[in-house]
Amino acid sequence: MTIGAGPPRAGDTLPPLEIAITRTLVVAGAIASRDYQDVHHDTESARRKGSPDIFMNILTTNGLVGRYITDHFGPAAVLRKVAIRLGAPNHPGDTMVLTGVVEDVRGDTATVRVVGANGLGDHVTGTVTVTVPQPQPQPQPGTGTVPRP
Numbered sequence: 001m002t003i004g005a006g007p008p009r010a011g012d013t014l015p016p017l018e019i020a021i022t023r024t025l026v027v028a029g030a031i032a033s034r035d036y037q038d039v040h041h042d043t044e045s046a047r048r049k050g051s052p053d054i055f056m057n058i059l060t061t062n063g064l065v066g067r068y069i070t071d072h073f074g075p076a077a078v079l080r081k082v083a084i085r086l087g088a089p090n091h092p093g094d095t096m097v098l099t100g101v102v103e104d105v106r107g108d109t110a111t112v113r114v115v116g117a118n119g120l121g122d123h124v125t126g127t128v129t130v131t132v133p134q135p136q137p138q139p140q141p142g143t144g145t146v147p148r149p
Contacts, residue, residue, distance in 0.1 A: 007105070007108070007132065007134055008073070008102045008105055008110040008112075008132055009102060009105060010102055010103060010104055010105055011101070011102060012101070012102040013099075013100070013101050013102075014068070014069075014072045014099065014100035014101070014102075014112065015072070016097050016098065016099050017068050017071070017097070017098040018095055018096075018097050019064060019095065019096045019097075019098065019116075020095055021056065021090045021091060021092055021093065021094045021095060021096055021118065022092055023054070023092040025056070025060070025092075026040060026041075026054050026055065026056050026057075026060070026090070026091075026092055027040065027041045027054070029056060029057060029059065029060025029063070030056075030057050030059075030060065032060075033057060033059035033060065033063075035057045035059060037057070039051060039054060039055060040054055040055065040056070040057050041054060042054065051089065051091075052091065053091045053092055053093075054091070054092065055089035055090055055091055056089065056090035056123075058084075058086055061084065061086065061090070061116070061123065061124050062082060062084060064096075064098070064116070065082060065084055065098065065114055065116065065124060065126070065128060066079050066082060066128070068098045068100065068114065069100070069112060069114070069128045069130050070130075072100070073110075073130055073132045074132075076132070076133050077130050077131065077132050077133075078130065078131045078133075079128060079129075079130055080109065080129040080130060080131055081127075081128070081129040082126070082128050082129075083126045083127050083128075084114070084124050084125065084126030085124070085125055085126055086123065086124055087121055087122045087123055087124065087125065088118060088120035088121040088122060088123050089120065089123070090118055090123050091118075091120075094118045094119045094120070095118065095119070096116045096117065096118045096123055096124075097116065097117055097118075098114060098115070098116045099114070099115050099116075099117075100112045100113065100114045100115075100128075101113050103127070108131055108132055108133055108134055109129060109130065109131045109132075110129070110130055110132060111127055111128070111129050112127065112128045112129075112130065113125075113126075113127050114126055114127065114128055
């Protein structure tokens with residue numbers, strides 16, 4: 001987890017996250033999301049349909065984007081909206097690198113532009129709206145008073 005220091009600010013850059021695209025990740029993600037399309041688990045079927053190999057489904061990608069955001073902003077972060085679009089497929093043997101930039105902040109809610117690129121190009125692009133509650137000051141021990149910011 002790489003929780004940023006303080007509240008998010010427009011222009012903040014999230015550190016990249018590299019995700020190895022393994023056959024197990026592709027198949028397990030499809031099964032976990034109940035997506036039994038053969039192109040997500042059967043190499044020969046995927047090839048017959050014009051793909052060089054099986055490829056990741058959008059629900060797995062969506063989950064990885066959500067993980068990227070919550071790993072950065074911490075366990076109190078709440079995803080409010082995830083709006084993504086798929087591009088180049090994620091095939092086993094490749095690596096997807098997720099990057100993000102905070103575009104806008106309103107109160108405790110930030111909008112983050114996310115890109116996930118692999119060896120073929122951009123696999124996923126979009127925005128995530130996330131609420132990041134700020135920690136409340138705690139009473140000073142023995143005084144019962146909260147320090148002023």
